[in-house]
Amino acid sequence: MTLDTTDELNRFLAGVERRAFRMARLATSDDDEALDVVQDAMLGFVRNYARKPEAEWPPLFHRTLQSRIVDWHRRSTLRNRFRAWFGKNDDEDGGDPLDGIPDVNSPDPARQLLDRDLGQAIEAALRKLPTRQRQAFLLRNWEGLDTSETAFAMGCSEGSVKTHLSRAVHALRGMLEEYGP
Template sequence: MPARPAPNSLDAFLRDVSRRARLTAELATRDREAAQDIVQEAMLTLVAKYRNHDPSSWGPLFHRILHSRLMDHFRRESRRKKWFTWLDPMDDAGEEDPWQHIPDQVDTNPVTLLQRADNMDTVLDAVGNLPFRQQQAFLLRAWEGLDTAQTAEVMGCAEGSVKTHYFRALNSIRAKLGNIGTTAEDMS
């Protein structure tokens, strides 16, 4: 039986952060395989470049690397979509697309969402539907426990922007789950 890594070891840190990082990337990309690749790249970069840094700096460093990898992914996807738009079917006859008439099966009733709020999938869906910057601010602050300054460092923006993104994310999630209202404590 292999020995367990020391609590302050890089292996322990990576084991602790891996599930949350994968879910963060999956929410952002909406692609499980791409998310796993992105998290793996971020972990390999942390190990290769920062293994000898102070263990207390690994969290913000890892999340900054993960954020950079996600941004790289979005840039690649944007370029790919730009170059392959010619593959979209042409509508020469001016006919309507029959797929546009299929009703949306998503229930957006706040009462129903509130009743299902105890289901983690509902909460994750609400987080997954946030704009990327709000999603990142929410996950880094609420889930990873980073403070405003650390979150700003990871996201590459000002602390005021982090507070704005986090506030908007909280309001959006609460609205989707049917819980309106914000306390001053949520803003800090």
């Protein structure tokens, strides 16, 4: 890799980092797990695809990310079976106590509350979608990949992408109808 390629790769990864984290967080519901998934995806992407043409990077990265998310779900399912068997429960900690403290510098608390509620509703609705529908929706509408790039990233046909996307949009409209016109 040349210095120019390294700079381009760093810019690309910096550009997708936040959205990739949000995708992983929607899939895992845990910031630490999401960060691990994204870091693992970035390392795998650099290891396997850094020498590919820059135009091919977005679908290759998202394919790597989606693969890591699926792997996380598989490992999580297996871990949860063992936790259930041994009676372990991760919900016993009460979370971060600082989360309940209001921000005194907030310019408009009512607007922030509405925005937060809408954001939480969207996030909850996305979590309720089946994995493939969520993947198709996020890759097409959030990442802006076209149908063929999304199909490549998901490892399925373009027809499957269209079907998953249509079902996701229909389901999201139903779940979020109270927030829309």
